Amino acid sequence: MSEQSVLYDVPGPRAKRRDVILNVVFTAAFLVLIGFVVMSLYRRGVFDDRWQVLWDPPKSQSAGDVWGSLLRGIRATLLAAAIAAPMALTLGILVSTLRRGLRFKVSRGSMAVITELARGLPVLLLMFFARFVLGWEPLWSVVFGLVVYNAAVVAEIVRAGLAALPKGQREAGLSIGLSPMRTTLAIELPQAIRIMLPALVSQLVVLLKDSSLGYIVSYEELLRIMKTNRDFFGDRYTIPLFVVGAGIYITINIVVSRLAIRLESRMRRSQHVARTVSGEAPEPHTAPGVTAPTLQAAPKRRGP
């Protein structure tokens, strides 16, 4: 409320009164709406004994069976992400380093083409390719899709970080006689990764979210387990199972997103981050989306 907005003046007495009235009106409207939704859910019997599936499930299953299967699902989801994330990071950093450090235009250009291609394809298509053309196991098909796409995005993030460094860093490296590749490896890369750390962490959220595409290539991850449980217990139990599964997904992702935000604010305060020409650390564009809209090539150089 108190933060200065470009859109409005600091409110005077009349605007303050109006704001209070609008606040009350809209709060009331939302409460009525929520009440209405809850009531109609109640009429449909959403709050009846179907929630027992979570602690005393029917069909002679125990609560341990249900939760055990959900845990297996979480483990599978995290496993795919845990295999894919380091691979995507390594590959992405490798590609962007080659793109920066190689001497020949042709090799740099081919790196650019590879990233563009990998970024422009749907992750699901890549997974289908591994599953149906290469005939891989579901887990590895998921990992394949995640690695190819996210490596390309990581490469773009790191490239933006490299482009945002002050020019003097590279010049200094070259002038003390380091080769372009060594300059990139020893001087530019550590700084670029550091300033782009928040963006890299938010890309992890995207990777984690994309692992749920495993549902479609029949990898037994959390969403697929939810579906299996629902098919077993019956349609009636969809809602409790969905609430639990969605809760797990959203919690994990929000925790990782928070981490990215914390890193970013730490970075702002840090003294050890290279400043750009205009004196401020470049803002990492966080990449949203299943298949995230990725970075705009290099951050704009802002005039003073």
Next chain:
Amino acid sequence: METFIEEFGLIWGGFLATLSLAAVAGALALALGTVLAAFRVSPVGPLRTFGTLYVEIVRNTPLTLMFFFWVFVVPSLGFVPELGFQTSIIALTLYTSAFVCEALRAGINSVGVGQAEAARSLGFTFGQTLSQVVLPQAWRTSVPPLISVLIALVKNTSVAAGFAFTEMVAISKRLTNLHASDAIFIFFGIGVMYLLITIPLGILASRIERKVAFAR
């Protein structure tokens, strides 16, 4: 390769299905996202809270989960959207609008407070400040990320393949089953079809970005 040409009719149908999903969901998401962005920058507290909650939840939800919600959960509540195109549009629109909202909001936040102060001190009214000073600048900053969001949407339409809608990825799977030996060409061809949409959009985005870049 021949299979790709022989089956081109089918692939073309999938291509059009992908395009129409992206176009309809894109237009709806732009509209809904603008409303959400207006909520998030409005002076009315409850609207801001609603916008923030919506964006936080949707951005941290996998798209597959969103589809799952509309295909399996909502029908068990009694509202049964038509499976296929309709559910896909709903899921894609709701998902994408959160990202549209964030792109627009980031654009508005990137305009310096001094700009509006300068406009007001020159005697501009609220409407004039908004339409002649703030929004033109916000818009320029927002367009490239908005195009990125649309590119992501084009690729995201593929998730509909897992939920009973036949677009390009679903076609690729069907054709692979029919012509196992030519699978590689089919995938290659369909990959090219996606790139035909996404790469020009990407080039457009960087063009516009260069064109509208301005000193702050």
